[in-house]
Each structure stands twice: as C-alpha cells, then as structure tokens.
Amino acid sequence: MLSVAGLRKAYGSVVALDGADLEVATGTLAAVLGPSGCGKTTLLRCVAGFERVHSGTIAVGGRTVANTGTHMPPHRRRVAVVPQEGALFPHLSVAGNVGYGLDRAARRSGRVEEVLALVGLPGYGERMPHQLSGGQQQRVAVARALAPRPPLVLLDEPFSALDAGLRGDLRRDVREALRADGATAVLVTHDQGEALSMADQVAVMHDGQIVQSGPPSTVYREPASPWVARFVGEAVLLPATVDGPDAVTPLGRLPLHGTAGDGAVTVLLRPEQMRVSANGGGTAATVVRHDFHGHDALVQLRLTDGTEVTARILDSTPPLAVGDTVTVAVRGAARAFPML
Numbered sequence: 001m002l003s004v005a006g007l008r009k010a011y012g013s014v015v016a017l018d019g020a021d022l023e024v025a026t027g028t029l030a031a032v033l034g035p036s037g038c039g040k041t042t043l044l045r046c047v048a049g050f051e052r053v054h055s056g057t058i059a060v061g062g063r064t065v066a067n068t069g070t071h072m073p074p075h076r077r078r079v080a081v082v083p084q085e086g087a088l089f090p091h092l093s094v095a096g097n098v099g100y101g102l103d104r105a106a107r108r109s110g111r112v113e114e115v116l117a118l119v120g121l122p123g124y125g126e127r128m129p130h131q132l133s134g135g136q137q138q139r140v141a142v143a144r145a146l147a148p149r150p151p152l153v154l155l156d157e158p159f160s161a162l163d164a165g166l167r168g169d170l171r172r173d174v175r176e177a178l179r180a181d182g183a184t185a186v187l188v189t190h191d192q193g194e195a196l197s198m199a200d201q202v203a204v205m206h207d208g209q210i211v212q213s214g215p216p217s218t219v220y221r222e223p224a225s226p227w228v229a230r231f232v233g234e235a236v237l238l239p240a241t242v243d244g245p246d247a248v249t250p251l252g253r254l255p256l257h258g259t260a261g262d263g264a265v266t267v268l269l270r271p272e273q274m275r276v277s278a279n280g281g282g283t284a285a286t287v288v289r290h291d292f293h294g295h296d297a298l299v300q301l302r303l304t305d306g307t308e309v310t311a312r313i314l315d316s317t318p319p320l321a322v323g324d325t326v327t328v329a330v331r332g333a334a335r336a337f338p339m340l
C-alpha cells in the first residue's frame with residue numbers, strides 16, 4: 001500500500017532523509033522507530049504531501065504521489081494524519097470532528113458512530129472536545145482519521161503527550177481499531193516498547209535511512225547491527241573470538257547463531273539471557289548497580305576481568321544488593337558482529 005524508495009530530503013545543509021526505503025503491506029501497521037532527529041517526522045510529512053521530496057519515489061496504493069518531478073497535493077493523496085495532540089476543532093462536537101471529512105451520504109450511513117465505537121467511545125458524539133480527557137481526544141483524532149476509509153493512516157507519536165498509565169490501554173485499543181477497520185497505517189515513534197508491542201513491522205531509522213525493517217521479534221532477536229541491537233532494547237556487547245560454532249567470551253564459551261567467520265568479533269547478548277545465582281555455575285561477578293523497575297530489575301555485574309554486563313532478573317530471594325558476589329551463566333546463543 002505504501003512504497004517509499006530512495007527518498008532524499010534536505011533542509012538547507014541538513015540532510016533529513018538520505019535514501020530512505022520503506023514498504024508497508026495493505027492492512028498492516030508499520031512503526032518507524034528511531035532516535036530524535038533521525039528524520040521520522042520528515043518521512044511522514046513527505047508521505048502526507050506536506051513536504052516536497054528532492055529525489056526518490058513515494059507510491060500509495062500503486063499510484064506515484066511524489067518523485068523528483070511530481071508533487072501530488074496532500075488532499076489528493078487521501079492520506080490521513082493523526083498528529084501528536086491538539087488535532088480536534090474546538091468549536092465542533094465529537095461527531096462534527098469525526099464527520100468533518102465525510103460527505104452527507106457517509107455521515108448518514110452511521111460511519112461516525114461506527115468509528116467512535118471502534119475507538120471505544122460509543123455515544124460520545126454530542127460531547128465537545130474540552131469535555132474529553134487527553135486520551136479520549138486522541139481516540140477521537142484516530143476515529144476522524146479512519147472515518148473516510150483512507151488508503152493510509154499516518155500517526156505521528158500520537159501517545160507521547162499522555163501519561164504512561166493511559167498509554168498502554170490506548171495503544172492496544174488503537175491497534176485493535178486499526179485492525180478491525182482493515183486500515184494500513186504508519187506509526188512514527190521513538191519508543192521501543194510502543195513499536196515492538198503495536199506493529200506488524202518495525203522499520204528502524206538512523207541518520208535519514210531505514211537501517212532494518214522486519215517483524216518486531218526479528219528486529220529484536222536478529223538486529224542488523226550493534227546500533228540496532230542497542231536501540232531496540234538493552235544490549236550486552238562483548239569482545240569475543242570465534243572458535244568453530246562457538247565464541248570465546250568473558251562469560252565463557254558460548255554457542256553462536258549461524259556462522260560468523262573467524263577471528264575477533266563483537267557478540268550480542270540480551271540481559272534476559274543472563275542467569276544470576278548466589279552460588280550456581282558460571283562466571284564469578286560482583287553486583288555494581290541494581291535498578292528496580294517493579295516488574296523486573298536490571299542488575300549491572302562486574303566480572304573478575306573488569307568486563308561489565310547487564311542482567312535482567314524477575315525476582316531474587318534474598319534480594320541482590322550492590323557488593324554481593326554472584327555467578328552468571330548464559331542461556332541460549334549469542335549473535336556475532338564484526339568487531340566494533
């Protein structure tokens with residue numbers, strides 16, 4: 001439904017998009033995930049038609065809407081945008097907002113009530129925007145985007161202004177609403193959890209390029225580079241030497257996913273692969289930091305050779321404290337990259 005190829009865009013000397021490629025299949029949600037300033041919003045604005053591209057191609061539903069010589073205006077692209085906040089017309093009711101882009105026939109067909117029900121706000125049509133919470137306003141903004149059944153819905157960090165408690169429910173409900181309506185959507189976010197939990201496809205962006213695109217589990221488990229590994233989650237990166245199917249690391253000999261050639265490499269482990277025990281098997285370590293997160297804790301461990309690794313632990317009895325001596329063993333295989 002969306003095909004972006006080799007997209008380039010600069011603002012003066014600032015290169016915002018440097019050959020970005022993205023393919024989004026019909027009926028799926030793609031998350032464009034990247035750090036601040038990597039070009040996510042610029043990509044979205046180019047797809048919506050708010051910015052002209054310098055080179056490359058954007059096609060929506062097989063129609064080229066932008067390339068070096070073409071710039072189809074935003075309203076002809078029929079691409080809907082859900083901005084961060086403040087999207088609603090304050091003087092129109094919820095129904096007025098949702099029905100704004102619809103013709104009379106569509107308004108009469110009950111589409112407004114249908115999309116309000118999809119986003120969990122059935123019967124809210126008569127309310128005014130100021131009578132809604134921030135989360136409810138974002139639900140209405142999503143309903144308004146879906147109402148005219150656009151070929152593509154673009155969501156620009158739509159939950160970033162909401163508090164954490166509200167965000168979880170809203171993410172699930174918006175995901176469900178998009179799915180129930182068969183919408184194709186692109187969500188821009190810098191939040192790894194949001195991208196991994198909501199999207200069918202995560203496209204990781206760095207310095208104006210999509211550096212990896214794939215299902216969330218693949219991007220997390222098989223990152224294309226140490227940079228992607230660190231960006232999509234906590235990463236333990238260790239120097240190692242390949243020896244046959246294994247790598248020799250500061251945590252001992254570990255099996256490798258796939259073959260990694262010969263010689264010096266950097267291996268990736270995730271903190272949840274670490275098994276920490278008071279006196280089990282494995283490498284001796286000292287606890288140097290303990291960050292409690294409620295559902296789990298991240299524990300920084302220093303091995304006797306000075307290497308530091310991070311372990312994720314669900315609970316421990318007795319609780320670990322800074323200065324404790326433990327052993328750490330590794331579950332599963334490591335992934336090898338060329339030496340950093």
Ligand SMILES: Nc1ncnc2c1ncn2[C@@H]1O[C@H](COP(=O)(O)OP(=O)(O)OP(=O)(O)O)[C@@H](O)[C@H]1O
Pocket residue numbers: 011014015016034035036037038039040041042043190
């Ligand atoms: N209108 C503009 N004029 C000049 N430079 C711009 C403009 N818009 C964006 N930029 C620059 O282009 C680069 C990409 O910006 P963009 O807003 O696309 O990034 P982003 O990934 O969406 O960041 P954030 O997550 O902080 O919103 C940045 O270096 C930014 O400063």
